[in-house]
Amino acid sequence: MATIKDLSMKCGVSVSTVSKALNGYHDISEQTRALVLRHASEMGYFPDANARALKMKKTCNIGVLYMDSSRQSLRNEYFAHILASFKEKVSRRGYDITFIEHNIGNRKMSYLEHCKQRNFDGICIACVTEFNDPEILELVNSDIPVVVIDHVFNGAISILSDNINGMRELIQYIINQGHKDIAYIHGTKSSVTHNRLVSFYNIMNENGLEVNEDFILEGEYRNVSKTEEITDKLLNLSKKPTCIIAPDDYSALGVMNVAGRRGIKIPQELSVAGFDGILFTKVLEPNLTTVRQDVDAIGAEAAKQLINLIESPMTTSLESICLQTQLIEGGTVKKL
Amino acid sequence: MATIKDLSMKCGVSVSTVSKALNGYHDISEQTRALVLRHASEMGYFPDANARALKMKKTCNIGVLYMDSSRQSLRNEYFAHILASFKEKVSRRGYDITFIEHNIGNRKMSYLEHCKQRNFDGICIACVTEFNDPEILELVNSDIPVVVIDHVFNGAISILSDNINGMRELIQYIINQGHKDIAYIHGTKSSVTHNRLVSFYNIMNENGLEVNEDFILEGEYRNVSKTEEITDKLLNLSKKPTCIIAPDDYSALGVMNVAGRRGIKIPQELSVAGFDGILFTKVLEPNLTTVRQDVDAIGAEAAKQLINLIESPMTTSLESICLQTQLIEGGTVKKL
DNA sequence: CTGAAAGCGCTTACAG
DNA sequence: CTGAAAGCGCTTACAG
Incomplete structure (x- = not known):
């Protein structure tokens, strides 16, 4: 050149x-x-961008961390959509995206070291299940601007859906449809899961309904077979739920599958709801009752906040930002 | 630092x-x-990676182009899976991934210029629908090592599924199930679409079956509503197909939806097949009959070939590599 | 075995 | 308004 x-x-x-x-x-x-x-x-x-970066201490490059214990990475639709939106937004502001890894050439290194070597102007942490991993903490506590999706760290910007209110709307809707025996197969423990669970209990109580502890079971996000297994348990109880909430839309297929196998019609004989509002549930018929997370807004907001933090650190506060969710009534929760 | x-x-x-x-x-x-x-x-x-790159003319960074006219980008599951696998493989060999965009900072530029500025060691072109875009051609004809997914360019390495054989297996299976009136809603024109179509005609002919031109209609990949529209047309014909092949798994939901609305049972009264073998079809019941593309292998092979081309250009031939597909019989094509 | 020097491609005080 | 010089953080012939 x-x-x-x-x-x-x-x-x-x-x-x-x-x-x-x-x-x-x-x-x-x-x-x-x-x-x-x-x-x-x-x-x-x-x-030459490298020469320029060397001199100016600015790479116009943002590191993105996608690391989860189940190695789903981009295969997780929810996070893939967020990344797509994040990418579009930062690119419009002149930043590129590079994934954070554990090595460059044949040198092994920590995530932070990778970021320092590449001189990223900022970092977006997404798709992480292990928020207590010391490497993640090291990143968050470094002096590089950081934005985190779906987890709140002290001293970093967080972007997440308003899970409490989202769950509130969903449960209230289900209750309004006449359901009292509501089962909740929740995801693995995390702050997101915790907030949803808390919200579930609160709304039930507010409506004067007692939570049946047999109906609260731990499943796993995006794990269909595990959800099937738990659904089987629920449907074998002498006192069965009239509605089952799955960890997310994808795993809600597990509830539907088990119902299908047992000849139980949805929603006539069993109601189901999910969480996320991902693509295929929009086109599945009947549409799944769910809470749509605004993945576009999450990605765009993360981009906006991170760039603000990079370019105007003194006027960007390190807060967590809650984005509104939307109740999708769909057709899988029956009016009793 | x-x-x-x-x-x-x-x-x-x-x-x-x-x-x-x-x-x-x-x-x-x-x-x-x-x-x-x-x-x-x-x-x-x-x-410092930038200083090193400046001196050594090697960035250990690969540019990835995700650009399609429908702006699906990472939202397209098929390509997201390929990228996930590509990313895992190149990172193990010490390369990072950066997305190719149209600007750095506030300078607008072509894709090639972006690559030159960032000094990518190599480029992976994926998720592109506009293969005739002059910018893509410019990339392919540059002196940067390039690998292309799902399209064959003269003088570049291509990785793609064996669509001809994949389609052969699918059609032969459907015919063996006793179907003669098979409709094919194919995707928008592209070399991949072309090969699948050619294969469809050939296998029909080999089996002594005539292709009913009313049954061959152009849809669009991943477009459920378009597929619904076309399915409606097909089901309004006086002579109806007994099996409909959708452009891909996702759009196959469109066929199922229309059937559902009309009270037509799948597969008892109408058979359906897709193409891709993406995640949710594995867990949907009945399982969709489809052709699974080995997305992991495609991503890994692309990574391997590109790195070979970067590191040993003289012993890496510029050929196209066809990966085997797998017929998933599933349960949506009925034995007549 | 070690180190001074040149240079990769830029930017930016500083002098004129 | 223009340009020589220093320097960003490295690597690598080359001399000793």
């Missing part, structure tokens, strides 16, 4: 002048600037 | 010596090397 030196020779001016002309400095005559710009575009010249 | 200069002062040797010790040169005494290594790890020193 042509270098700034080639360009300066072509223009017959010094390298310094070329650089200043290109970077919009004002102590350059309009004539010279025009000359430089013309030759630059003729030669297809663009400054 | 600590620089090599800090480290050299700590060690009391020159910067050159430190660099050589770190990089495994042999003209360094074992004593000195040990000293340097010890201090390096104590200080948490890692060489």
Whole structure:
């Protein structure tokens, strides 16, 4: 690729002048600037990003961490959608995205070391199940601007759905449909899971309904077979629930499958709800009753906050931002 | 971050010596090397990747292009899975992944210019619908090593499923189940679509079956509502198909939805098949009859080929590599 | 075996 | 308004 030196020779001016002309400095005559710009575009010249980064301490590159114990990574639709939106937003602001890994070339290193070597301007932590991993804490506590999806850390910006209110709306809707015996197969413990559970209990209580402890069982997010197993347990109880809430939309298929096998019609004989509002549930018929998380907004907000933090650290507060969810009534919760 | 200069002062040797010790040169005494290594790890020193890249003309970074006209990007499960596998494989070989965009900072540029500025060691082109876009051609014809998913370019490595054989197995299976009136809603024109179509015609002919032109309609990949529309048309024909093949698994939901609305039972009264073998069809009951593309293998093979091309250009041939597919019989094609 | 020097491609005080 | 010089953090011939 042509270098700034080639360009300066072509223009017959010094390298310094070329650089200043290109970077919009004002102590350059309009004539010279025009000359430089013309030759630059003729030669297809663009400054080397590495050299520029080295000098300016700014890479215009954001590190994204996708690491979860089940190694779903981009295979998790929810996070893939968030990343897609995040990517679109940051790219419009001139930042690229690079995944954070454990090595460069054949050197092994920690995530933080990777970020330091690559000189990322900021970091987005998403799709992590192990929030207590010391490597994650090291990242969050570093001096690199960080935004975290779906988890609250002291001293970092967090973006997450309003799980409490989302769950409230869902449960209230189900109760309004006449259900009292509601089972909740919740995901593995996490702050998100905790908030949803708390909300579940609260709304039940507010409505004067008692929570049947047999109906609260731990499943796993996105694990269909585990949800099937638990659904089987629930349907074998002498006192059965009239409605089952799955950890998420995807695992809700597990509830449907078991019902199908037992010849139980949904929603006529059993109601089901999910959480997430992911793609395929929109087109499945009947539409799944669920709480839609606004993945586009989550990604975009994460991007916006992170870039603010990078570019205006002193006016960006490190708070957690809750995004509204939307109740999708769908057709899998029957009016009793 | 600590620089090599800090480290050299700590060690009391020159910067050159430190660099050589770190990089495994042999003209360094074992004593000195040990000293340097010890201090390096104590200080948490890692060489700045940008400075290194500048000097060595090697970034250990691969550009990935995700650009499709429908702006699905990572939201397309098929490509998200391929990318996940690609990412895992290249990272194990020490390469990072950065998405190719149209700008860095506030400079607009072409994809190629972006790659040149970032000095990517190689490029993976995936998730592209516009293979004739001049920007894509520019990338493919550049001197940067390139691997392309799902499209064959002269002079570039291509990775794709064996669509011809995959389709053969699917159609033959459907025919063996006793179907003669098979409709094929195919995706938008592309080389992949073309090969599947050709294969469809060929297998029909080989089996002495005539293709009913009314049964061959153009839909769109991953477009459920379009598939619903076309399914409606097909089911309104006086002579109806007994089996409908959708552009892919996702759009196959469209066929199922229309059937559901009309009270047509699948597979008892109408058979359906898809293509891709994506996640949710594995857990949907009855399992969709489909052709599974081995997304893990596609991503891994793309990674392997690209890295070979980067590291050993003279022993890596620019060919297209076809990966085997697998017929998933599932339960949506009835034995007539 | 070690180190001074040049250079990768840029930017930016500083002097003129 | 323009340009020579220093420097960002590295690597690597080259000299000793």
